Amino acid sequence: MTNHNQTDTKRRGVFVFIFLAIATILEFGIAVFTSMWGFLVLLAIIKAGLVMYYYMHIQRLFEQDIETDHKSYAFKLVTNRLGLWLFMLSDFFIFGGLLLTRFNLLGLTRPDLNQTLGLVVTSVLLVSSFFANRAEASMEKGDRKGFINSFAITITLGILFIAGVIGVEWQLAPFSASDGVQGPVFYTMTGFHAFHVLTGVIFLAIVLRNGIRGHYTAEKHWAVEAAAVYWHFIDVVWIFFYPALYLIGTAL
Amino acid sequence: MKKFFSLGLVRGILWQIFGTALGIGFIVLVRILMGLPAWKAEPAVVFGALLGAIFFLIGVGAFTDWYKMAMGEEVPEEVDESSLGWRRYFGVSLDHKVIGIQYMVLGIILMSIGGIFALIFRTELAESGMQFLTMIEYNTLMSLHGMVMIVSILVGIAAIMNYTVPLLIGARDMAFPRLNAFSFWIAVPAGLILLSSMFLGGFDTGWTGYPPLSVRAPLGMQMFFLGVSLAGFTSILGSVNIIATVIRLRARNMTAFRMPIFIWAAIATSIISLTATQLIGLSFELVMFQRLFGMGFFDPVAGGNPILFQHLFWFYSHPAVYVFVLPGLGIISELLPVFARKSLFGYKWVAMSSLGIALVGFLVWGHHMFTSGMAEYLRVPFMYSTLLVAIPTGVKFFSWVATLWKGKIIYPVPMLFTLASIVVFLLGGLTGPPNATIATDLHLQDTYYIVGHFHDTLFGGFMFPFFAAVYFWFPKMTGRRLNENLGKLHFWLVTPSFFILSLLMMRVGLLGMRRRIADYDPALGFDNYHLMMTICGFLIAAGVLVFIINLIRSAKSGEPAPGNIWNSRSPEWQVPSPMPVHNYDKEFEVVGEPYDYGLPGSTYVRFEGEEHHDQP
Amino acid sequence: MKHFIVVAILVIVCTFLVYTGLTAIGLLPIQASEQAIVIDELFDVHIALISFLFSLIMVIMFYSLVVFRRRKGELGDGAFIKGNSGLEITWTLIPFIIVVFLAYLGAYSLGEIRRIDLTALQVNVTAGQWYWQYQYPEYGIASTDLYLPVDRQVSLDMTSNDVIHSFWVPEFRVKMDLVPGQVNNLRITPTITGSYKVRCAELCGASHAYMEGNVFVVEQSEFDAWVSEQQSTVVIDPVLRGQQLVQQYGCTTCHSLDGSSKIGPTWKNLFGHQVTLDDGSTIMADSEYLIQSILEPNLHIVEGFPANVMPDFKDILDQTQVESIAAYIESLK
Numbered sequence A: 001m002t003n004h005n006q007t008d009t010k011r012r013g014v015f016v017f018i019f020l021a022i023a024t025i026l027e028f029g030i031a032v033f034t035s036m037w038g039f040l041v042l043l044a045i046i047k048a049g050l051v052m053y054y055y056m057h058i059q060r061l062f063e064q065d066i067e068t069d070h071k072s073y074a075f076k077l078v079t080n081r082l083g084l085w086l087f088m089l090s091d092f093f094i095f096g097g098l099l100l101t102r103f104n105l106l107g108l109t110r111p112d113l114n115q116t117l118g119l120v121v122t123s124v125l126l127v128s129s130f131f132a133n134r135a136e137a138s139m140e141k142g143d144r145k146g147f148i149n150s151f152a153i154t155i156t157l158g159i160l161f162i163a164g165v166i167g168v169e170w171q172l173a174p175f176s177a178s179d180g181v182q183g184p185v186f187y188t189m190t191g192f193h194a195f196h197v198l199t200g201v202i203f204l205a206i207v208l209r210n211g212i213r214g215h216y217t218a219e220k221h222w223a224v225e226a227a228a229v230y231w232h233f234i235d236v237v238w239i240f241f242y243p244a245l246y247l248i249g250t251a252l
Numbered sequence B: 001m002k003k004f005f006s007l008g009l010v011r012g013i014l015w016q017i018f019g020t021a022l023g024i025g026f027i028v029l030v031r032i033l034m035g036l037p038a039w040k041a042e043p044a045v046v047f048g049a050l051l052g053a054i055f056f057l058i059g060v061g062a063f064t065d066w067y068k069m070a071m072g073e074e075v076p077e078e079v080d081e082s083s084l085g086w087r088r089y090f091g092v093s094l095d096h097k098v099i100g101i102q103y104m105v106l107g108i109i110l111m112s113i114g115g116i117f118a119l120i121f122r123t124e125l126a127e128s129g130m131q132f133l134t135m136i137e138y139n140t141l142m143s144l145h146g147m148v149m150i151v152s153i154l155v156g157i158a159a160i161m162n163y164t165v166p167l168l169i170g171a172r173d174m175a176f177p178r179l180n181a182f183s184f185w186i187a188v189p190a191g192l193i194l195l196s197s198m199f200l201g202g203f204d205t206g207w208t209g210y211p212p213l214s215v216r217a218p219l220g221m222q223m224f225f226l227g228v229s230l231a232g233f234t235s236i237l238g239s240v241n242i243i244a245t246v247i248r249l250r251a252r253n254m255t256a257f258r259m260p261i262f263i264w265a266a267i268a269t270s271i272i273s274l275t276a277t278q279l280i281g282l283s284f285e286l287v288m289f290q291r292l293f294g295m296g297f298f299d300p301v302a303g304g305n306p307i308l309f310q311h312l313f314w315f316y317s318h319p320a321v322y323v324f325v326l327p328g329l330g331i332i333s334e335l336l337p338v339f340a341r342k343s344l345f346g347y348k349w350v351a352m353s354s355l356g357i358a359l360v361g362f363l364v365w366g367h368h369m370f371t372s373g374m375a376e377y378l379r380v381p382f383m384y385s386t387l388l389v390a391i392p393t394g395v396k397f398f399s400w401v402a403t404l405w406k407g408k409i410i411y412p413v414p415m416l417f418t419l420a421s422i423v424v425f426l427l428g429g430l431t432g433p434p435n436a437t438i439a440t441d442l443h444l445q446d447t448y449y450i451v452g453h454f455h456d457t458l459f460g461g462f463m464f465p466f467f468a469a470v471y472f473w474f475p476k477m478t479g480r481r482l483n484e485n486l487g488k489l490h491f492w493l494v495t496p497s498f499f500i501l502s503l504l505m506m507r508v509g510l511l512g513m514r515r516r517i518a519d520y521d522p523a524l525g526f527d528n529y530h531l532m533m534t535i536c537g538f539l540i541a542a543g544v545l546v547f548i549i550n551l552i553r554s555a556k557s558g559e560p561a562p563g564n565i566w567n568s569r570s571p572e573w574q575v576p577s578p579m580p581v582h583n584y585d586k587e588f589e590v591v592g593e594p595y596d597y598g599l600p601g602s603t604y605v606r607f608e609g610e611e612h613h614d615q616p
Numbered sequence C: 001m002k003h004f005i006v007v008a009i010l011v012i013v014c015t016f017l018v019y020t021g022l023t024a025i026g027l028l029p030i031q032a033s034e035q036a037i038v039i040d041e042l043f044d045v046h047i048a049l050i051s052f053l054f055s056l057i058m059v060i061m062f063y064s065l066v067v068f069r070r071r072k073g074e075l076g077d078g079a080f081i082k083g084n085s086g087l088e089i090t091w092t093l094i095p096f097i098i099v100v101f102l103a104y105l106g107a108y109s110l111g112e113i114r115r116i117d118l119t120a121l122q123v124n125v126t127a128g129q130w131y132w133q134y135q136y137p138e139y140g141i142a143s144t145d146l147y148l149p150v151d152r153q154v155s156l157d158m159t160s161n162d163v164i165h166s167f168w169v170p171e172f173r174v175k176m177d178l179v180p181g182q183v184n185n186l187r188i189t190p191t192i193t194g195s196y197k198v199r200c201a202e203l204c205g206a207s208h209a210y211m212e213g214n215v216f217v218v219e220q221s222e223f224d225a226w227v228s229e230q231q232s233t234v235v236i237d238p239v240l241r242g243q244q245l246v247q248q249y250g251c252t253t254c255h256s257l258d259g260s261s262k263i264g265p266t267w268k269n270l271f272g273h274q275v276t277l278d279d280g281s282t283i284m285a286d287s288e289y290l291i292q293s294i295l296e297p298n299l300h301i302v303e304g305f306p307a308n309v310m311p312d313f314k315d316i317l318d319q320t321q322v323e324s325i326a327a328y329i330e331s332l333k
Helices: A003-033 A037-055 A058-062 A073-106 A115-140 A144-172 A182-212 A222-247 B002-006 B008-033 B041-060 B064-070 B082-090 B096-125 B135-169 B177-200 B220-248 B261-275 B277-293 B306-340 B347-361 B376-388 B390-404 B413-430 B438-444 B448-478 B484-511 B527-557 C002-024 C034-067 C085-113 C206-210 C220-232 C238-248 C287-295 C319-330
Strands: B588-590 B605-607 C121-128 C131-136 C141-143 C146-149 C154-160 C165-168 C175-178 C184-188 C194-199 C212-218 C274-276 C282-284
Touching: A003 A037, A003 A115, A003 A222, A037 A058, A037 A115, A037 A222, A058 A073, A073 A182, A073 A222, A073 B220, A073 B261, A073 B277, A073 B306, A115 A144, A115 A182, A115 A222, A144 A182, A144 A222, A182 A222, A182 B277, B002 B008, B008 B041, B008 B082, B008 B177, B041 B177, B041 B220, B041 B277, B082 B096, B096 B135, B096 B177, B096 B448, B096 B527, B135 B177, B135 B220, B135 B261, B135 B306, B135 B448, B135 C206, B177 B220, B220 B261, B220 B277, B261 B277, B261 B306, B261 B347, B277 B306, B306 B347, B306 B390, B306 B413, B306 B448, B347 B390, B376 B390, B376 B438, B376 C085, B390 B413, B390 C034, B390 C085, B413 B448, B413 B484, B413 C034, B438 B484, B438 C034, B438 C085, B438 C175, B448 B484, B448 B527, B484 B527, C002 C034, C034 C085, C121 C146, C121 C165, C121 C175, C141 C220, C141 C238, C146 C220, C154 C165, C154 C175, C165 C194, C175 C184, C212 C220, C238 C319, C287 C319
Parallel strands: C121 C154, C146 C212
Antiparallel strands: B588 B605, C121 C131, C131 C141, C154 C184, C165 C175, C194 C212, C274 C282
16 A cells, blocks of 8 residues: 555545535525526535545445455445445435425525525535545555544534534524424424534544544544544535525525 | 342333433423523423433443444454343343344234223224213324334334344344344333323324324323334334345345345335335424424414425325335245245245335325325326235235145144235225225225225234244244144134224225214214124234233243244254254355245255255 | 136126125215215226125135145145246236226216316305304305205315314215315215215314214205395394304304303403403403404413414404404303
């Protein structure tokens, strides 16, 4: 394993992040200057696809597994990956149900929210995903220090996201939880999501602690991969929630 | 005494009590700090119950290993539980066979409780006029009967699937044993919370919990919502395990179409319960939020939409009924070849039909809402999709009778229940199309006809197959057989009475008897029918009592059955009973088709080191 | 071959027996509407299909159970038959055709029962826990009994004041839910005069079982007479008029006259006394208070009673009617 390969993975992570950032700015622009909601949905799907392929490496699920010893680490790793994805598939359905609820009740209107704040928290989450990926890439090459630093930044940004949404947005929102339907929709969607961010932060923190104590190696670091993938899952949810709450439709 | 408190279940319950009190206290404290009046029952009790459930899981030990892993400690791969004896069954066990039996016992307990509720309100219904229940007591018992039975079905299918799936595919255990234990244990506090609703004012909405009625129902309603939401995790996490196990842990050469047919049923079931269950949780949670935080999701005054609840709710609850019956239909397909001594007719078609039912099942939910005033253009497509489910279901029926045709049929008790399943499920399935065509549904919706229809499908698709499965695999679990005579008594008590019960339900429904009513007009002339239905109910209960007695007695002193008493080709019957601790000490590989009965010299599986020899 | 012939004969006989048996016992109530006739025809198709399919499966099954059972001392397994693609395709395709045909019949009958008659009688239905209330906008009358002229379509526009209810007269067959916040339409053309009962068909709380009302299908002349009677008994004396309106609009379902506790505050001794509201303040129950409480009930909620239960009558009653009701309440000591 050479530094060349590590730089490769990390560089790819940077390019993907730049793509995501541009797409997000594009989303913002389309929302502010036009009413082409369809494009926003398309952009969200593209962003989600990028994250699921490059950060969550969903393609590993479909790789041929030739390992036959059910007790080996390699075999269990593949099984664990499958388990994690099945769990996330299930969780997607809750968020899907919330999106359906939002569109059924609000249609092409949206809650009256602070756009700057929305863009800021979204960016925080996107950057945190970048660092989660970077951490996993470091660990894959045995760079413990890189992993620790990147993971610590991810956790910090995650906490910042929660502070931004629950601490700031919830206080500043011009409506309460019992206000019409925009209140219920906004607080429930952001609440469910923030709860998952919190569990993600706890997961990351546990893994960071164990990582500092030297529990993981380049060959065996399933916990790192799992925590990072789960973190990206939360990011993918927000990739859809952000336009649904902030961008699509006319403000109430 | 010390031994009593060492039981996981006991510790769990004690912790649950403690956690509930802590949760209630916490809410009181928060309210005081926020300057609100200290005591408000609903948020305190809901949070208390939730915390209680989490503490139960801590107390029983479901989190222990994961906590150790989080702390970076070593956790043993496998645990030797044999020294614990019968205590294993009262605590966290990693053995799927123990968990399967735990599920089975919990399922039978819940079924009995739900059944007793039914007996109580059926006694009230036997005569018109209110004899001894109040309206809210009736509504609560009737609603709980529904949901407790549903949970017992989810637990019962988990029992069958957890016990048999690893055995059928030749695995040592499930893919995620700790997750498996967790999935079981969360059902216990969930059930307790669900039942607690009776003591917190009850609720009057039926198991469907429609707002706006559920928003204004008593506190018991919240316990209902919370209990079901928690029980949902049993389903969801259980499906993760089943799917991962079947994909990853099959024996060598066990290709997709050489798996036992029940595995296909388990996969189809798990696909549904993995995904759709979240929606009932969401729909219930939104009503909980409406009650707790004033969030007007379903309040028209706030701009909410009561029909949205029905869409969210039924998007799960219709596929859910296929979760209830697909395993049972898989059991029928699995057992008929053994007792007809003949190959399962059209294995591939039967396998695909389970997937077909699961997939089409996602597209039909609107047929529960034909009278709701939902968008008119949606009604007809849902009618088409609903009728289409009949096709894969028909494939199964035709396959079953074709399997019996030209067989060499024997009739031990598991076969009797398998056959009863076919008859009863046929009646349930045939009474479905009148509900599917909208015009006729306008007459049938919310009547006792529907009650008859779903009792037929549930008894035929779950209850009788469950009995068949228990009689069939009991020797594998214990090394003894259930008493054959008591089994026949059980069969003859429940089967004719149930058949008559369901026909009477449909009769009164067609004539105008609504469902979910505590009382009915004597002028309708239904009194005699109701009396007969109540008598049938008691006969069924008697049969189930015989079954339970049989279980208890036979576990201790039943006739020993150490070998392949059914002469089955399935792998688990090629090793001694009770099943060895790690299932297969020698691994096997698949060398033939699973159901080639009648083909001389054919074998399904061959164990390591075994000589190639003829199968008897 | 012999097997097939015997089975075929048994299936035909069984189908015939089941079908005639089912149709002989009278499965449905009398057909008292045009919609019922259409629906019953579809039921008939279903019953025929059920009779056939039940017989088909059951005959083959029981035939096998008897003929292909293992006799005493017999060894060996059943015949080695694994499947038959032709048969599988057949019993997938034929049910598919039947199902599509049934769906077509279903769509056709749905269209038939939803035919709109532009000269239909308009009745607005409002339900609540646990009462039915009807308004005839063409005639300016309200009633708690549903009077319908025979052989004329009625267009029911229905909504609920609180939870979901459902309107169902079994003899008419069709039913439709009443949902708060939306108006659902149901059209019925009654064909047989008589008195029927409408019973709520969606669980709506404690007294759901007893939520019933009268439906009288009468000749046109009798209907006209009833309408005139309702219109003309608009009494001059405000108190009496108020009493009549109270009866027509079902106020006493929630407000007792004798001091007993119901969903809403009792009217006995209400007028002229102080009332404690849910925010702790007190207010005098004068005429203005009574009128406000009828037009906008959620303005003042009396302590111990629920909000958002009483409907706003400002869209239903005019000023004179409201004043009459207030006068009537005043008179109750």
